Amino acid sequence: MPSRLRYVxxxxxxxxxxxxxxxxxxxxVLFALPGDPVANRLDNPQNPVPPSxxxxxxxxxxxxxxxxxxxxxxxxxxxxxxxxxxLGTGRSVGDLVVQGLGSTLLLALAALVVAxxxxxxxxxxxxxxxxxxxxxxxxxxxxxxxxTPSFLIGLFLLQIFSYQLGWVSSLETEGPVSIILPxxxxxxxxxxxxxxxxxxxxxxxxxxxxxxxxxxxxLTQGRILGRHVxxxxxxxxxxxxxxxxxxxxxxxxxxxxxxxxxxxxYVTEQAVRSxxxxxxxxxxxxxxxxxxLVNLVTDLMYxxxxxxxxxxxxxxxxxxxxxxxxxxxGT
Amino acid sequence: MxxxxxxxxxxxxxxAARRRSALPALGPGDVAAALVILLLVIAVIAPSLLARADPxxxxxxxxxSGPSTAHWLGTDYLGRDVYTRIVHGTRTSLGASAVAVxxxxxxxxxxxxxxxxxxxxxxxxxxxxxxxxxxxxxxLLSMVIIVALGFGAxxxxxxxxxxxxxxxxxxxxxxxxxxxxxxxxxxxxxxxSPRWRTLLxxxxxxxxxxxxxxIPLQFGGSIVWISSLSFLGFGAxPxxxxxxxLVAEGRQYLLSAPWLLLAPGAxxxxxxxxxxxxxxxxxxxxxxxx
Numbered sequence: 001m002p003s004r005l006r007y008v009x010x011x012x013x014x015x016x017x018x019x020x021x022x023x024x025x026x027x028x029v030l031f032a033l034p035g036d037p038v039a040n041r042l043d044n045p046q047n048p049v050p051p052s053x054x055x056x057x058x059x060x061x062x063x064x065x066x067x068x069x070x071x072x073x074x075x076x077x078x079x080x081x082x083x084x085x086x087l088g089t090g091r092s093v094g095d096l097v098v099q100g101l102g103s104t105l106l107l108a109l110a111a112l113v114v115a116x117x118x119x120x121x122x123x124x125x126x127x128x129x130x131x132x133x134x135x136x137x138x139x140x141x142x143x144x145x146x147x148t149p150s151f152l153i154g155l156f157l158l159q160i161f162s163y164q165l166g167w168v169s170s171l172e173t174e175g176p177v178s179i180i181l182p183x184x185x186x187x188x189x190x191x192x193x194x195x196x197x198x199x200x201x202x203x204x205x206x207x208x209x210x211x212x213x214x215x216x217x218x219l220t221q222g223r224i225l226g227r228h229v230x231x232x233x234x235x236x237x238x239x240x241x242x243x244x245x246x247x248x249x250x251x252x253x254x255x256x257x258x259x260x261x262x263x264x265x266y267v268t269e270q271a272v273r274s275x276x277x278x279x280x281x282x283x284x285x286x287x288x289x290x291x292x293l294v295n296l297v298t299d300l301m302y303x304x305x306x307x308x309x310x311x312x313x314x315x316x317x318x319x320x321x322x323x324x325x326x327x328x329x330g331t
Numbered sequence: 332m333x334x335x336x337x338x339x340x341x342x343x344x345x346x347a348a349r350r351r352s353a354l355p356a357l358g359p360g361d362v363a364a365a366l367v368i369l370l371l372v373i374a375v376i377a378p379s380l381l382a383r384a385d386p387x388x389x390x391x392x393x394x395x396s397g398p399s400t401a402h403w404l405g406t407d408y409l410g411r412d413v414y415t416r417i418v419h420g421t422r423t424s425l426g427a428s429a430v431a432v433x434x435x436x437x438x439x440x441x442x443x444x445x446x447x448x449x450x451x452x453x454x455x456x457x458x459x460x461x462x463x464x465x466x467x468x469x470x471l472l473s474m475v476i477i478v479a480l481g482f483g484a485x486x487x488x489x490x491x492x493x494x495x496x497x498x499x500x501x502x503x504x505x506x507x508x509x510x511x512x513x514x515x516x517x518x519x520x521x522x523x524s525p526r527w528r529t530l531l532x533x534x535x536x537x538x539x540x541x542x543x544x545x546i547p548l549q550f551g552g553s554i555v556w557i558s559s560l561s562f563l564g565f566g567a568x569p570x571x572x573x574x575x576x577l578v579a580e581g582r583q584y585l586l587s588a589p590w591l592l593l594a595p596g597a598x599x600x601x602x603x604x605x606x607x608x609x610x611x612x613x614x615x616x617x618x619x620x621x
Contacts, residue, residue: 022463029479147603149555151562152578152596155585163586250468254559269563272474280478284467291466 011299015292022288023078023281027071030277053090060085078285084278086271093282100264101286107186107255107263108248110179114187115194115244119237122191123198127206128225139199142192150189150251154258157181182259189255190247198237205233235306242295249287364608367601374421384412386419386572397590404594408584413577413594420572420595425602427488427566427573428553432546434492435553439499440542446500447507447538448530457500464497469556477565484557484573487566491556495549502545506538513537544613551606558599574599 077084083093126138145153161167161181168177205211206229214224252265264283271279303309357365374381388411398405404413446457464472469491476490510516511534519529558575560566567573569580574595581591 018459018462018466021459022466025463026467026475029475143604143607144600147551147555147600147607149559149562149575149578149596149599151559151575152592152599155578155582155592156596159585159589159592246466246468246471250471253470253474254563257563268471268474272478272563272565275478275481277478280475284471284475287468287471288466 008300011296015296019285019288019292023285024071026281026284027074028067030281031067031070057087083282086279087274087276093278096267096279097264097282097286100262100267102263103261104249104252104256104263104265107179107182107252107261108245110183111186111190111248111251112244114183115191118187118191119194119198120234122195123202124225124230126195126199127202142195142199145188146192148188150185150254151258153188154182154185154255157185158258178259178261182255182261185258186248186251186255189251190244194237194240194244197240198234201236202229202233205229208232238305239298239302241298242291245294246287246291249290360608361612364605364612367605368609371421371425371602371605374418375425378419378422382412382415382418384415386411386416387570397588405588405590407580407588407591413591416572416577417574417595417598420574420577423484423567423571424554424558424574424599427484427491427557428550430485430488431492431495431553431557432550434489435495435499435549436542436546438493438496439501440503440539442496442500443503443542444507444530444535444538447504448511448534454504457504461497461500461504464494469494470559473556473560474565477560482565482568484561484567484571487557487560488553491553491560494556495553498549499542499545503538503542506541507534510534510538540617544610544617547606547610547613551603551610554599554603554606 074084081094083097085091086093086096122138122141126135126141129135129138158181168181211224211229214228215221249264252263253268254265255261256263256265257269264286267279268283270276271283370381396402396406396410402412402414404417406412407416442457442460446454467475472494473487473490476493477486480486480489516529516533519533524532554574557566558573558578561573561575562579564579567576569576577595578592578599581588581595584591
């Protein structure tokens, strides 16, 4: 179908456009504004760069030339797969990012599972628990987890499970066990928006006429819930996937710092600490690409998951997507 | 659905409550939140009313002593009173959040009004800018800005503010679009009211409500963000007390002196919950008065 193909092409171009614009904007903020990190690094009186090395950096980034030339050179290098070199350690940014990415993606995946389990449990309890107090309590969970900074959650988990109970070591990464606490922390941190959207979706789906029809046909409550309401009500939560993935990567900065894990988050934290612009730029590029990619895939997969919706029906794809739910959203 | 401390009003009984009084009745949760906010205001304006001691004065012999009558929340590794430090840190923490919200509100209002009112290519450009801002998570975006601006409490606040521009701008834009299409705006235009006058007298006052009610929410979110940045060491500088920084300082004593972490942590959570509760109350009032 040509119209469908054109829609997909438009969406791909749009996503690429957002990534490119994000890269340019970040570049301008990092390098073109006065006080850019390279100059800061070179002029830092406390930690002087040897003149020969400074000349190398200036030559590599073409700092003696206008911003536009610098940008063109950087983009040219990017297209050839060269992300530049760390200002702090002189190592290749690409290597650093790839090195950290594996462990962080694993953490993010585990945290995503945690978040999904929390959201499903709390969501079902908040809408279908037979006791009013339980429903009420479950509805407080998203606000409470949003109000608790993830470093607090992480530190308390450490305090209880590492120091008090001694179940996992707080110092070394030892095999698969050591991912549990960080994944729990990160999962709790990203869960509230998913939970809120799921509660909304389930409430809406359970009030739809088809539920009454199914009940009148004699289906049990459990079957209605499991086979019909959950499937209908959880679709809106799926559109949050891109936001969640981006939040997971950003959240890893704090979680990896709390649990002393070497990953992309740790690399980012160190880069911000030493004002290492090229690394920060690369991380933004990565997160923005991931976000746009997941967004694109969920948008294009939507008709497969929910056959009632056709691709071309939602031209820009944004009409369906719920906003990132706020701290304490009332309906 | 109300996900705050407020007893969630079931949808069915809401119209009944609306009929009874113009303002919704205040529950125990509302009173608690109001009390917390009152205490916070006092701590910001006159911290010495709540804690007379000097937040920076260290008592050598009393380092890391647990909660007692002399030191309600114990002392830190230098013998400084934790309660005093939390009270005196309120101004920095909440002040930074206020700066963040002000930056976000100003930027968001400007962008939203421009885009919603002017339409056309301005709208297209601003909408793309919002897309870009939303494609980078807030924490990462604020770290990018901190790399450009440098460390410090004010810079962290500005960074968080810039990161929250997108949410303010989006709400403003959609409100301005709705109001602009209303019949009274059309009437004003037919009567020959100049564009800027229509904007200031008719569109802005009617569009600003939902944007304003976003403030408590963003305020709470900013507290969490700024404390996270301070925790990482990108915000306030020691020995100045700031909530996130207090948690970071207490981190090494997690095992021996957990109160160093518990106390400021609990204060952050309670403050943000109160702010988000205020959000719920504002929403209820808006709905009943609408």
